[in-house]
Amino acid sequence: MRLAADLNNMRWKIRPEEVLLEVGRPFGSKTGLQKITEVDFYTVMLSQDFGLKGNCENCIFSQSFGLRSGRGSITSCNSLLPSPVFTTVGIYKGSRVAIKKISKKKVDINKKLLWEIKQVRDVTHENTVRFLGACIECPTVLILTEYCPKGSLKDVLENEAIQLDWNFRMSLIHDVVKGMNYLHGSEVSVHGKLRSCNCLIDGRFVLKISDFGLTTLTTPTEAIKDTNYYLKLLWVAPELLPLTIIPGSPATQKGDVYSFGIILEEIILRGGPFQAARQFLDSQVVGRTDCPEDLLDLMERCWSDNPEERPTFEAIRGTVRCIMKGYCENLMDDLLRRMEQYANNLEALVEEKTDQLSQEKRRSEELLYQVLPRPVAQQLMSGEMVQPEQFESVTVYFSDIVGFTALCTKSTPMQVVDFLNDLYSTFDRIIGFYDVYKVETIGDAYMVVSGLPERNGDEHAKEIGLMALRILDAVHSFTIKHKPENQLKLRIGIHSGPVCAGVVGQRMPHYCLFGDTVNTASRMESTGQPLKIHISDATKDILDKFGTFKLELRGEVELKGKGFLTTHWLLGCSAPDPRPSTPALPSAQEVQDVNPYPLIYMGN
Numbered sequence: 068m069r070l071a072a073d074l075n076n077m078r079w080k081i082r083p084e085e086v087l088l089e090v091g092r093p094f095g096s097k098t099g100l101q102k103i104t105e106v107d108f109y110t111v112m113l114s115q116d117f118g119l120k121g122n123c124e125n126c127i128f129s130q131s132f133g134l135r136s137g138r139g140s141i142t143s144c145n146s147l148l149p150s151p152v153f154t155t156v157g158i159y160k161g162s163r164v165a166i167k168k169i170s171k172k173k174v175d176i177n178k179k180l181l182w183e184i185k186q187v188r189d190v191t192h193e194n195t196v197r198f199l200g201a202c203i204e205c206p207t208v209l210i211l212t213e214y215c216p217k218g219s220l221k222d223v224l225e226n227e228a229i230q231l232d233w234n235f236r237m238s239l240i241h242d243v244v245k246g247m248n249y250l251h252g253s254e255v256s257v258h259g260k261l262r263s264c265n266c267l268i269d270g271r272f273v274l275k276i277s278d279f280g281l282t283t284l285t286t287p288t289e290a291i292k293d294t295n296y297y298l299k300l301l302w303v304a305p306e307l308l309p310l311t312i313i314p315g316s317p318a319t320q321k322g323d324v325y326s327f328g329i330i331l332e333e334i335i336l337r338g339g340p341f342q343a344a345r346q347f348l349d350s351q352v353v354g355r356t357d358c359p360e361d362l363l364d365l366m367e368r369c370w371s372d373n374p375e376e377r378p379t380f381e382a383i384r385g386t387v388r389c390i391m392k393g394y395c396e397n398l399m400d401d402l403l404r405r406m407e408q409y410a411n412n413l414e415a416l417v418e419e420k421t422d423q424l425s426q427e428k429r430r431s432e433e434l435l436y437q438v439l440p441r442p443v444a445q446q447l448m449s450g451e452m453v454q455p456e457q458f459e460s461v462t463v464y465f466s467d468i469v470g471f472t473a474l475c476t477k478s479t480p481m482q483v484v485d486f487l488n489d490l491y492s493t494f495d496r497i498i499g500f501y502d503v504y505k506v507e508t509i510g511d512a513y514m515v516v517s518g519l520p521e522r523n524g525d526e527h528a529k530e531i532g533l534m535a536l537r538i539l540d541a542v543h544s545f546t547i548k549h550k551p552e553n554q555l556k557l558r559i560g561i562h563s564g565p566v567c568a569g570v571v572g573q574r575m576p577h578y579c580l581f582g583d584t585v586n587t588a589s590r591m592e593s594t595g596q597p598l599k600i601h602i603s604d605a606t607k608d609i610l611d612k613f614g615t616f617k618l619e620l621r622g623e624v625e626l627k628g629k630g631f632l633t634t635h636w637l638l639g640c641s642a643p644d645p646r647p648s649t650p651a652l653p654s655a656q657e658v659q660d661v662n663p664y665p666l667i668y669m670g671n
């Protein structure tokens with residue numbers, strides 16, 4: 068009577084709308100929840116937390132820092148934590164659950180199925196994964212189980228960053244044995260798919276056996292013979308191999324013991340199944356590990372070709388308990404040890420990520436310093452408003468290439484870009500030695516200012532004057548690569564006076580100068596002459612204070628909208644300029660080394 072009631076108890080049945088899927092987004096954004104009915108199930112394979120590496124046929128969202136090929140239990144050869152892995156995760160009745168999707172066109176609720184469901188529902192052991200329910204509304208066939216956030220044994224073993232001492236290994240082995248011994252004694256009685264990826268690690272670092280029972284529900288109508296299918300055969304006992312041609316997993320208790328032998332080898336050598344055979348083909352290699360002798364002996368008995376020679380899990384439990392003496396005798400110590408091991412790995416991970424973060428921060432700061440003056444960028448980064456500011460006296464430099472339009476008509480766009488890039492790279496290197504700020508380049512025009520955002524007394528005129536002389540020097544020896552016979556002709560104009568400066572725009576913030584001084588400087592350039600530095604009276608007055616600049620009166624020049632102004636040519640400076648002479652063009656390699664933004668072309 069009770070059995071019949073148990074069988075007919077349909078509380079395990081779950082409707083699709085009761086399950087919310089966690090839909091992950093790429094790193095940095097939040098996980099969202101959606102009803103199963105609202106999303107294509109195959110697009111929600113989710114990788115969680117951090118430190119993952121992996122790949123999965125169905126995974127599209129990965130927060131991983133790179134993917135590794137191969138399917139199955141997926142993580143982290145190099146990642147630092149055996150963090151949760153690719154499995155579908157959802158929320159059911161407020162708790163996080165692992166969801167296994169079964170491809171089935173039809174499910175009959177018959178006695179066999181109900182019996183199998185009752186069997187797995189009755190499985191309650193610390194080392195077995197809890198069955199929570201199933202959804203059998205075709206085509207949505209799902210099995211919901213307890214979610215194990217730390218991934219599978221396979222993930223832990225493959226993660227080189229995790230050091231596994233013998234205490235830890237013995238606890239993992241002990242957990243497998245306890246779980247399997249319980250299962251063999253339960254109604255389920257046999258596993259059939261015991262593999263390291265079906266041994267999961269829960270949040271308290273306890274290993275739990277998963278994917279047992281439910282044969283009717285999980286057996287596909289047709290076996291798909293892909294790589295994964297053949298990989299799984301590595302855990303199948305030789306006497307069962309012929310049976311694997313039909314769909315489903317052949318299962319016997321002796322077969323499970325054989326699979327356990329393979330898992331033991333995985334734990335001992337951390338190299339996957341048949342590692343010993345693959346690498347050395349003689350048993351000595353195993354002998355060379357620091358593994359307890361008795362454990363090696365147990366492993367060999369478990370994978371014995373003759374099923375009769377394999378011990379039962381009951382016997383294995385006894386053997387493992389004996390070997391365990393000397394290892395993690397105290398449960399609390401054992402747990403603490405496991406926690407410590409994980410914490411150490413976590414520390415390393417945090418350190419690595421912090422380092423990456425500060426590198427990223429530095430890169431974005433550098434990028435900002437390239438588009439805004441450093442003090443202004445720093446103000447913006449600290450969240451301060453950058454107020455427009457009036458500067459009583461600054462010196463503004465403009466230069467322009469004479470005949471640029473004509474040159475463009477005789478060159479390809481690529482040649483023009485290359486040429487401007489060469490030229491501006493040369494200018495940029497020169498101005499780096501002076502207390503100036505490059506405001507912008509507009510086509511062939513180059514605009515520089517000194518005296519802001521940090522005031523420098525009268526130095527601005529001197530800095531710009533010396534810089535202009537250096538630039539002119541460089542222009543004399545500059546070769547236009549695609550027109551080497553042409554002498555580059557630059558017109559330079561300089562003027563000093565008050566300006567207002569501030570950050571304009573929010574999307575592409577720009578530090579701009581406003582005021583008549585800017586217009587006058589620009590007019591000084593346009594009314595200048597090729598290969599000459601044309602300066603205003605105002606700039607001359609400041610330069611005269613230094614007594615070292617050689618100037619020549621040009622005379623009265625009409626400036627559009629300003630009438631006639633007296634202007635001068637700057638010819639040189641008698642005091643030696645302490646700044647290094649024009650550096651040669653850097654090599655392509657040097658450019659690569661200094662350019663942290665590969666998308667910004669820095670020329671050759």
Ligand SMILES: Nc1nc2c(ncn2[C@@H]2O[C@H](COP(=O)(O)OP(=O)(O)OP(=O)(O)O)[C@@H](O)[C@H]2O)c(=O)[nH]1
Pocket residue numbers: 139140141150151152153154155165167213214215216217218219260264265267277278
């Ligand atoms: N982190 C985590 N991973 C899980 C959980 N359940 C399953 N996985 C992993 O998800 C992947 C897919 O699991 P399954 O669908 O069971 O496939 P499988 O284990 O390769 O094959 P089966 O033998 O058929 O179970 C495997 O790598 C499992 O290790 C879980 O609760 N937590």
Ligand SMILES: [Mg+2]
Pocket residue numbers: 264265277278
């Ligand atoms: Mg599995």
